[in-house]
Amino acid sequence: MIQNEMSRRRLLGLGVGLGAAASLTLAGCGGGSATRSGTAGGNGGKDYTGPKVDLKLWNGFTGGDGDIFKKLVEQFNTEHQNIAVAVNTYRWEDYYAKLPGAVSSGSGPDIAVMHMDQLATFAARGVITELDDVSKALGLSEGDFAPTVWKGGLYNQKRYGIPLDMHPLGFYYNKAVMQKAGLDPNKPPTTREEYEAALTELKKSGVQGFWVSPFQFTGGMTFYSLLHQWGATLFDADVAKATFNSDPAVEACTWLVDMVKQGHSPGNVGQDADYLALKSGRNAFNWNGIWQINDLGKSADVQWGVAPLPQIGSQKAAWANSHNFTIVKQRNADNNKVAGAKVFINWLSQHSLDWAKGGQVPARKAVRESAEFKALPGVAALAPELEYAAFPPAAPGLGEVITTFYTAFNEALLGKKSPKQALDDGAAKATKQLQDNRKKYGS
Structure with a gap:
């Protein structure tokens, strides 16, 4: 790419x-x-x-x-x-x-x-x-x-x-790598049990199946999704306090950190290396944005599929904007x-159906439900995520605050701090930023 x-x-x-x-x-x-x-x-x-x-x-x-x-x-x-x-x-x-x-x-x-x-x-x-x-x-x-x-x-x-439109995180899988590990390439895992079982089989075949990046793209966005799957939120209802250090959030973060500890992911994945590894057959699973569909569509030598994110936590959720x-x-x-x-x-x-061909899910319900949209390869597969997408809240000055969230995840995944300590420290800083924003922009 x-x-x-x-x-x-x-x-x-x-x-x-x-x-x-x-x-x-x-x-x-x-x-x-x-x-x-x-x-x-x-x-x-x-x-x-x-x-x-x-x-x-x-x-x-x-x-x-x-x-x-x-x-x-x-x-x-x-x-x-x-x-x-x-x-x-x-x-x-x-x-x-x-x-x-x-x-x-x-x-x-x-x-x-x-x-x-x-x-x-x-x-x-x-x-x-x-x-x-x-x-x-x-x-x-x-x-x-x-x-x-x-x-x-x-x-x-x-x-x-x-x-x-909306553009969510999707679940990409390399069919050839799955098949070599004895997995059905046409049945990607959809639950935590299936996902962990598939990773075990991939590991037996010598493949680290799920590379977790410490960067916002895409490890941080993966954690963003999992945090919501565990029922947690980044902020309280008034967007006045950071809550991404709650017990469910720490549990979700720990699950990702364990991917490294258990050998399913290298310990320090470079920016975009997780996606490039999927394309080159060095891993099997990658959580990435809908925008990669067009790129993979040009990669004739890659046997791939895309599906909604597996449900690892207690509910379905996916990062989206x-x-x-x-x-x-x-x-x-x-x-x-x-x-x-x-x-x-x-x-x-x-005319958002025509726009969908650029790799986006149309925002209009009637267009998403049309036969023409459903016939679009790849993009239509991620449309169901719209119903449970975890969008950022409508609050001014949120960019820096969410950067603090991603930095906390980075520290946890790289082992600089325990998941709880990293998220506690990040949430404290993010809460201060939210308070400053309320003074700057008004409540």
Whole structure:
């Protein structure tokens, strides 16, 4: 896999350290804007009949999904003679760092694609505008989406994002390696008992079957999933206190640390080495993002499969995030541009089946349930995870806090601290960060 693609995907869910960037240069960008032109807005994106508008759209789709995204924008422009959308693509890490300053200086985009866990931060800082009128005018409701995806677009009971998709962690398995160990390559393990039994057989055949990475991608995301499978949470209901050091969380972490102690994983797996080992036949199982489906689809020499994550704990759960469409606030608001932006968001949301071909699960329920989507190889296999996906909560400044969570896991897996000590120390630091965020952004 190309290295910049690996780097891009590391930023897909959690925008490490990016919450701070969103708070640096936003004084005045959310208030006092003058309204320039137009009376064509107001119908929430149903249509636009005003004069031609040119819209700037920023996104971070730098891989194969970016090509599909650009083709969809080209199709929209062809079908809408009075709206022209120009796409600017940046690496996610650059994109989130660049956006606040651009908005403050008046050179920001009109539309921005944003991960769910970034919405609250940018809403709190006045970078993006409310979209309640869009959801109401288009008749969108929680029933049209998975509840977690729909609620993830809310901040302070107001809607700031229209969900486009969800991208979960999936369970990839190397069929050839399984077969050599005497396992049925067409029946991947689905329970803890089956999973541990399969690892035992793989070990007998000389294979460390489940490489656990100490890094966020993908060991930390695996722990994130397992923590929820054990019934634990990262934070309390008010996102005011870190709870990822609870007894169930420690148990989930210990299970992963034991993978190393029991010889099912090397002790210090390099970044992305777990995935590369799956492709090269050196391990059998890898918990990784849905985005790897397209890469594996190009790997004709790899016999692979993908399925929802096995249920190791007491309930099903999987790390996931979601791309949302947002409308960016402007110093000099143009109602015609806002109206055109809403039409674009509605159009692309309705065309999310085409977007699914880029390796994403459509957010709209009707699209996920369509025969066309179910026929898509690989991607459709992970759609069931949407019903129990563990999305990050809607709280501003959460990026740094979740980084603290991943750092605690890193220390536990590398043996620097016991699982309990690592999680206790991390939770104490994360709670302080949450308290600071409440002062910074308001409760």
